[in-house]
Amino acid sequence: MGPVMADYQLYCFAQSGNAYRCALMLNLMGAEWEPIFVDFFAGGETRTPQYRTEVNEMGEVPVLVHGSKKFSQSGVILTYLAERSGKLVPQGDDERLEALRWIIFDNQKVNGLLGPYRFLKNFAPTKPDPAVLTFLKGRIDGSLSIINKRLATRQFVLGARPTIADVSLAGYLYYPAEEFGFDIAKDHPAIGQWLDRVKALAGWKHPYDLMPGHPLPGR
Numbered sequence: 001m002g003p004v005m006a007d008y009q010l011y012c013f014a015q016s017g018n019a020y021r022c023a024l025m026l027n028l029m030g031a032e033w034e035p036i037f038v039d040f041f042a043g044g045e046t047r048t049p050q051y052r053t054e055v056n057e058m059g060e061v062p063v064l065v066h067g068s069k070k071f072s073q074s075g076v077i078l079t080y081l082a083e084r085s086g087k088l089v090p091q092g093d094d095e096r097l098e099a100l101r102w103i104i105f106d107n108q109k110v111n112g113l114l115g116p117y118r119f120l121k122n123f124a125p126t127k128p129d130p131a132v133l134t135f136l137k138g139r140i141d142g143s144l145s146i147i148n149k150r151l152a153t154r155q156f157v158l159g160a161r162p163t164i165a166d167v168s169l170a171g172y173l174y175y176p177a178e179e180f181g182f183d184i185a186k187d188h189p190a191i192g193q194w195l196d197r198v199k200a201l202a203g204w205k206h207p208y209d210l211m212p213g214h215p216l217p218g219r
């Protein structure tokens with residue numbers, strides 16, 4: 001008999017907050033899963049024809065494999081996992097759409113901007129143009145303020161219960177403040193308190209403890 005495979009495989013790397021959403025969800029579900037390391041930085045693996053042909057035509061991480069099924073887009077992966085496991089699943093049609101609304105906002109305007117900002121500031125091979133960082137930071141501050149306001153009156157994004165909308169929003173928010181050059185939890189206290197609540201869920205782990213590739217060689 002060959003080696004027993006875990007139920008789920010996740011293409012990921014430690015510095016990816018987009019992948020962290022899915023890794024965290026798998027852990028919160030208590031799933032049997034294993035990471036497949038993607039050499040994003042040194043190897044430029046997501047830009048190779050092989051990756052785009054065999055793994056994801058969009059050239060992105062994360063990708064989830066479950067038996068014969070394969071998905072990209074963390075929002076789709078979170079939805080699939082929640083519906084299969086019944087964990088962190090929005091209840092009813094209204095809540096399902098409400099979760100989707102926040103996941104899209106997060107992908108586009110919260111973590112969708114924090115990811116590139118942190119990449120430019122911390123990992124890019126050349127020094128970033130300060131004007132680009134200033135532009136992104138302004139947009140990020142605006143989006144984080146919207147989230148902070150919402151979380152000031154709720155335990156979790158949709159209300160009293162955690163759902164995949166919280167897992168999505170967690171994306172980049174546990175990475176060290178030094179990697180951004182600003183402290184999200186301090187600057188936005190309701191987000192800080194919510195991060196502590198998510199951290200208290202059974203199965204929570206820090207992205208650097210959950211996915212391979214940290215620290216980057218030479219750092």
Ligand SMILES: N[C@@H](CCC(=O)N[C@@H](CS)C(=O)NCC(=O)O)C(=O)O
Nearest residue numbers: 016018059060061062073074075107
């Ligand atoms: N909306 C996507 C974003 C995925 C994404 O941008 N992943 C990054 C890694 S953190 C990536 O693979 N970028 C490659 C590229 O943009 O070329 C998701 O949530 O899955």
